[in-house]
Amino acid sequence: MRDAEDHPSPPVFPAAPPAPLIPHQRAPVEVGQLPPLVLVPGTVPLHLPPPRRRGRYLLAGGALLLVATLALCAGVVYVNRDSLAERVAAAAAEPPSRRTRPLTQSEAIDATLKAQGEALLRGDEKGWLAALDPAQSKLRTKYRLMFKSLRALGVSEFAYWTDEDPESGKNGTVAVTAKAEYCFSTDTCPGEDSGNRPWVSHELTFKSVKERWLITAQTVKKSREEQQPTPWESGDLVFQQGRRVTLIGSRSERKYFKLVMPVAEKAAVVNDRFAGMVGNPQKKYRIYLAGAKQWKTWYGGVTDKWVIAYAMPLNAAGSDVVLNVAQLKNSRQVMTSTIQHELGHVVTLGGADREGGRGDMWLEEGIAEYIGWYPKPATASWRRSSVRSVVQGSKRPKSIAARGLDGDASPAASDAFYGLGHFAADCMARKYGQRALFDFVRLYLREDRDLEPASQEAFGKPFSAVDKACVAWIRERV
Known part of the structure; x- marks a missing residue:
């Protein structure tokens, strides 16, 4: 040359x-x-x-x-940042024997997502998959791969925030827009209230299965504006x-x-x-x-x-x-x-x-x-x-x-x-x-x-x- x-x-x-x-x-x-x-x-x-x-x-x-x-x-998704951190805590903090009312539909969905994020962070694949309808085999495979990728990337923070009002769908389902904020251990993780953590948005469908609200479908929109899907979702x-x-x-x-x-x-x-x-x-x-x-x-x-x-x-x-x-x-x-x-x-x-x-x-x-x-x-x-x-x-x-x-x-x-x-x-x-x-x-x-x-x-x-x-x-x- x-x-x-x-x-x-x-x-x-x-x-x-x-x-x-x-x-x-x-x-x-x-x-x-x-x-x-x-x-x-x-x-x-x-x-x-x-x-x-x-x-x-x-x-x-x-x-x-x-x-x-x-x-x-x-194209910003409006979310209630208190939905998991405060709504679930307020509704579920009391033991069942003292609880004055059952969880609302929204609170139960938030509780499912909160438990799923916590399972991911402690490396509990079974707990991560417990948020999914057992009958949805393809969905479970998708989430299993997501769990594997996030753990390999060193996920150190992961928490969902949801809409306040899920939308009712067909056959007893409800639709929820959930935003997951996350960090990896090799990165600097901004404070929870900084508004500067990376995030992804998921359209989730929930249904009551044996008295538990579980995920039956997940959609990740391909978007250049929101830079999705991320590699670990894909x-x-x-x-x-x-x-x-x-x-x-x-x-x-x-x-x-x-x-x-x-x-x-x-x-x-x-x-x-x-x-x-x-x-x-x-x-x-x-x-x-x-x-x-x-x-x-x-x-x-x-x-x-x-x-x-x-x-x-x-x-x-x-x-x-x-x-x-x-x-x-x-x-x-x-x-x-x-x-x-x-x-x-x-x-x-x-x-x-x-x-x-x-x-x-x-x-x-x-x-x-x-x-x-x-x-x-x-x-x-x-x-x-x-x-x-x-x-x-x-x-x-x-x-x-x-x-x-x-x-x-x-x-x-x-x-x-x-x-x-x-x-x-x-x-x-x-x-x-x-x-x-x-x-x-x-x-x-x-x-x-x-x-x-x-x-x-x-x-x-x-x-x-x-x-x-x-x-x-x-x-x-x-």
Whole structure:
């Protein structure tokens, strides 16, 4: 392969996908196809399930390209957070001999779900399945696989919240919308009342079976807005534990574990260094390997053929990385930069309580590119030719803090934008030191400081001075 400086401009590739698939990236065809996606959490009122941010996607096609916009999802399910914690406790606290009334239908359903969550946390599969109608064999198989996956993932918190008023259905059934909040032991788990735990929504059907209200059906809607179904809701999973990384996939993807694990472990070590710099150390990284079916299903599915990977923040708890492994298996270089880039989003954005937006894209994606290519400089990136075209063109950039891309940005504009972000991050590291660069990332992206005070504290200079110096630096090097 020719030196990166001489590499021709990559072929034109399609525009960024529409919301909610916002942040994405693409890889060069000849260098080996593909790169990531990310999603970040937000806060909401106490009685609403926490909204989720949309993900950053890594696309393949011409050159690496990432489009990022952090947006809150629409479509919130209203729930009563007191339904299990207080309604059941109030109704069932008294022993049967002293109880003045039987549990209502709603209280009995909540009690079933509360007992099921508690059984999961103590590793009691029989107790977990006791919430299901014994006659529903397929449903029991589905829940058995869910139990296995959640336990393997190290579930540490799991509790349902339900509607106050179940809806009556046919043949004595009732329908309930239940939201399950959960955490894994390798993640930081926000407080119960923070509104920042990850969650899933299930449509459950209950029926009285031998005087017990049991689940007879469960529906998980495929939704890009709500990022469902999660991998652990979606069938049989297999796991491989590395020192710093857990690989998860369907049985058909297990054959790729041996290929991906050494690359992922090295990428984790690179990111551990930067995670410490921004104050976001990771106990362990989770990487899901998706087959063709899972790629179109997990977290609402990805249909754009150019997306190859994404990082999915689980509100303030942690982040999952998902790889379209079939698109990465033939190029170790692209696999390496893709995984390092995605884990870069995990450590720089994951768990941060901030709004974000297009105004931050230049740094969000620039720092992920910096990490993705580390220790190589920006001049080694296959985006360099796109950056050169813009910098030497009639509308040369006047600031490194470029306005974020629109959803319909052209592939050429997207490629240049991410390349410029990479060059900007590289400039700040070389002029002011890598420690100062990551102090700036911590202050501006994770702690949500304004641009000027973040620059003054990290670099000891106003951002206008940093900006001017780096614009000139980039022009000299492309």
